[in-house]
Amino acid sequence: MFTCTVKNERFQFHSIREVLAKASEEKSGDKMAGIGAQSYLERMAAKVVLSELTLKEIYENPVIPYEQDEVTRIIYDDLNQYIYQEIANWSVGELRENILSHKTNSSDLFRICKGLTSEMISAVAKLMSSIDLVMASQKIRPTAHCNTTIGEQRRLAFRCQPNHPSDNPEGILASMKEGLSYGSGDAVIGVNPNNDSVESVSRILHMTHEFIQKWEIPTQNCVLAHITTQMQALRKGAPIALMFQSLAGTQAANNDFGVSKAILDEAYELMAKYGTSTGPNQLYFETGQGSEVSLDAHLGIDMQTLEARTYGYARHWKPFMVNNVSGFIGPETIYDGKQVIRADLEDLFMGKLHGLPMGIAPTYTNHMQADQNDQEIAGMLTALASANFYMGVPGGDDVMLSYQDTSYHDDASLREMLGLRPLREFELWLEKIGIMENGRLTERAGDLSIFK
Template identity: 95%
Template sequence: MYTCTVKNERFQFQSIREILAKASEEKSGDKMARIAAQSYLERMAAKVVLSELTLKEIFENPVIPYEQDEVTRIIYDDINQYIYKEISHWSVGELRDYILSHKTNTSDLFRISKGLTSEMISGVSKLMSSIDLVMASQKIRPIAHCNTTIGEAGRLAFRCQPNHPIDNPEGILASLKEGLSYGSGDAVIGVNPNNDSVESVSKILHMTHDFMQKWEIPTQNCVLAHITTQMQALRKGAPIALMFQSLAGTQAANNDFGISKEILDEAFEMMAKYGTSTGPNQLYFETGQGSEVSLDAHLGVDMQTLEARTYGYARHWKPFMVNNVSGFIGPETIYDGKQVIRADLEDLFMGKLHGLPMGIAPTYTNHMQADQNDQEIAGMLTALAGANFYMGVPGGDDVMLSYQDTSYHDDASLREMLGLRPLREFELWLEKMGIMENGRLTERAGDLSIFK
């Protein structure tokens, strides 16, 4: 039992899992799961206790036992034991101080990250303010390569997301052209299909691949169907540069997603052999706080810690992109704009400290207590913190998935405000097309006649 007294009130915690849950900032999903702190004082007491725990104590008490959960096994099997033992005596508070120290650089953080479990990374982020999370995230810059290189200093990428409610080819291509004309698409041209059949997915893959070939666009294509559908399409010769799958932080939730280590291993090997990209990073994962709660597969673990575990699971396959969509599910897990902003900052930091090229989708749905102002604040803060990429959705409103995200115009604005440029290979193409000059969009931006 762990205890702490705050303002003459004594609080007791039965486990590290409970401490992690009650040290979290308020989230509606944790309240719905009945694991959240009941008061501000209880939250502060949990943070105090958490700050004094050693990394060794957290290591020896995973929130879900090794024997019971594939995600736990992946995380623990991938830990560098030598580095872990070097720092195992640190408290979580000391880990926070190390991360935020002006003496600690990117190389230092990449090194210690190899000895950190996901629960440790979740724990330290719970002790950080918003400024702390931004400063820490700025220090960490994972780099990966598919056909383009993501994560280099001074670069900000975007996924061009030309979804269409009935997968109409002309509609997809019109939206794709618009996104490219604003400099969006260097991370990936990624379409969420309405029809998840192998035939339909293959058709979109061929269409986007052929368009990329015709216009010599240095990027990668992806259709965000279930990974097994993409694997079938790949076996039949569909051109896939980047393979997608949504992940969660418990084996129970991943079972509901229809995935396992065995399936992901096979996909990884297939892409290395048959994928159209140069690699070596050829997988794209999507995550978001709340999926385990919505599936009733959280097992009493808080959303933030489960999200960290998702990143620990994802890093096993060395992805090119990991995209966080906390806020996509709705108010049952992320209630309002304040919770969206906090979750986005937490997730960016946790993903980057896991060594992942991390993107943020500051999403909201119309039944949440959030709006465009909240979304734009989240976008600006996470861009300042060094997010690797964002979505590019026409008009900021996805007509197929019915949620709000960053628009092609938002993409261009974020780059311009922070003096960032597209991925190196893609910027050269934009200059060749007359869309960009010296890192700024030209008057041809938004002109779809470029592609006639």
């Protein structure tokens, strides 16, 4: 039992799981699940209790027991016990102060993160303001290499997302050319397929690979079908540089996704043997607050903590990219623009503190209480917080998935606004074909005739 009195009102919390849930900023998914704080005072009381908990107490009370959940087992089995023992007696409040201290640098944080469980990382994020999250995120720059190197200082990458509602090759190619002409695509050229069959996925993989080869583009291709479909395509000779899968923070939700450690291990080994990229980082994961609630697989755990656990699960396979899409589901999990912005900042920080090369998709759906202004604010704040990459969608409106995301023009604006440049290898290619000069787009940007 944990208690705290705020303004003469006494609050009781029966478990660390409840403290974590009640300390979360308001999210409609937690409210729908009946686990969020009922008032601002209760939220503040939970934050006070949380700030005083030690990392050891959180370690000894995972939100799902080790014996019951594969995600928990991977998080705990991968933990550096020596580093954990050094910091086990810190309170969550002390962890926050250490992260934000001017004396703590990026190397210090990369070391500390190896001794933190995902619940600890979720806990400290709950004590942080928006400025705290931006400042802390700026300190952490995880890097990875596939065919390009992501995460280097002063570099900002984009996934060119040329989706088409019927997987029409000409439509995909036109969108891909447009994205590339604006400098989008250094993270990956990644297509969400309408048809998830091995044959259709293989066709798109061959088409994108051949285009990349023809134009000698330093990037990687990916078709975001289910991982087992991609594995079948790879075995049949389809050229895959980066393999994708959506992940969640409970074994129950991952079962619904049709994914497990055994499947991911097999995919990791297949890519190492047959993938077309240099590597060593050849997997791409997508996550987002709310998937477990939407599947009724949250087990009474708050969305933010489940998202942190997803990152603890993902880091086991050393991915090249982890992309967060917390606004993708809709108002039942993230209700409005304010909640989207907060979730994006939390997720970027938590992913980076797990040592992951994090990207953000400040997404929203048309039935949410959010609009383009909210999306652009989320994009600017997370770019200020040094997100590794964003999406690039024609017009910012994905015609296949029916949601709103950053456009090719947004991509160029974020780079220009903050003085950032494409990934090193990709920038040289952009200069070679006349799209970029001295880090800025030329008049040829947006001219698809370049690719005749």
